[in-house]
Amino acid sequence: MKLAVWSGPRNLSTAMMYAFANRADFTAVDEPFYAAYLARTGLAHPMRDEICASQPTDPAQVVEALTRGQSYGTKHHYQKHMAQHMIPGMPRDWIETVTNVFLIRHPARVVASFAAKYDDPTLADIGFVQQVELYEQLAARGQSAVVIDSADIRQSPENALRALCAEVGLAFDPAMLAWDMGPKPCDGAWAPHWYGSVHASTGFAGAEGPLPKLSGPAAALAEAAMPYYETLFAVALRP
Numbered sequence: 001m002k003l004a005v006w007s008g009p010r011n012l013s014t015a016m017m018y019a020f021a022n023r024a025d026f027t028a029v030d031e032p033f034y035a036a037y038l039a040r041t042g043l044a045h046p047m048r049d050e051i052c053a054s055q056p057t058d059p060a061q062v063v064e065a066l067t068r069g070q071s072y073g074t075k076h077h078y079q080k081h082m083a084q085h086m087i088p089g090m091p092r093d094w095i096e097t098v099t100n101v102f103l104i105r106h107p108a109r110v111v112a113s114f115a116a117k118y119d120d121p122t123l124a125d126i127g128f129v130q131q132v133e134l135y136e137q138l139a140a141r142g143q144s145a146v147v148i149d150s151a152d153i154r155q156s157p158e159n160a161l162r163a164l165c166a167e168v169g170l171a172f173d174p175a176m177l178a179w180d181m182g183p184k185p186c187d188g189a190w191a192p193h194w195y196g197s198v199h200a201s202t203g204f205a206g207a208e209g210p211l212p213k214l215s216g217p218a219a220a221l222a223e224a225a226m227p228y229y230e231t232l233f234a235v236a237l238r239p
Contacts, residue, residue, distance in 0.1 A: 083127035108222045109211065
C-alpha cells in the first residue's frame with residue numbers, strides 16, 4: 001500500500017509519520033514536494049537552501065518515485081504530504097493511484113501554532129483549501145478517502161488509529177503508539193527548525209485544552225479557514 005496522508009502545518013503530521021514508520025511493514029517519506037514547492041514559489045522558508053538541496057525540485061521526479069520508480073524495501077509506504085504544496089501546476093492526477101487520508105485540525109489551533117514559527121501566514125500557507133480540493137477531486141472520480149481529526153487521535157490514540165487502519169484495510173500495530181525520542185531517519189532536512197517538540201516525544205501528546213483565543217489577522221485567518229475545515233469534519237471518522 002502507498003498511503004498518502006494530506007495535512008496542513010502544525011497538525012500532528014510528524015507524529016503520525018513516526019507512528020507509521022515505527023511499524024516493521026512501513027517506510028516513510030517526509031513532505032516529498034517541499035523542494036519543488038519552494039522552487040516554484042520562491043518563498044523564503046526557514047532552511048530553504050538545505051531543503052532544495054535535499055530533494056528533487058522537479059515534481060515529475062517526485063511523482064515517479066512515489067508511484068512507480070522507487071523500491072522502499074517494505075510492504076507499505078507512508079507519504080507525509082503538506083496539502084499547501086499542491087499549488088497550481090503541481091501534478092495531482094497521481095493521487096488517484098494511491099490510498100488517501102486527510103488529517104485535519106481546528107483552524108484556531110493551526111493558526112496559533114503556525115504563526116509562532118512563520119510570519120504573516122495566509123490561507124494558502126495552511127492547506128485547508130487544498131485539502132478540500134484534493135478530497136473533491138477524488139470524490140468526483142468516485143474514489144473514497146478517509147478523513148480523521150487530530151483531536152480524536154490525541155484524545156484516544158489507540159481507538160483512532162485502530163479505526164483509521166480498519167478504514168484503509170490495514171491491521172492495527174501497537175508499535176504505532178510509541179517511538180524512541182529524538183530525530184528519525186525519515187525526517188526531512190527542515191526537521192531542526194520544526195520538529196523540536198516531536199523529537200522530545202515518545203508518543204502522541206494528550207488531549208488538547210480549550211481553543212486558543214486569537215485576535216487581529218490570526219483570528220481572520222482562522223475564520224477564513226473554517227468553512228473548509230467544516231467540510232471535511234462533516235465526513236471525518238468518529239472513532
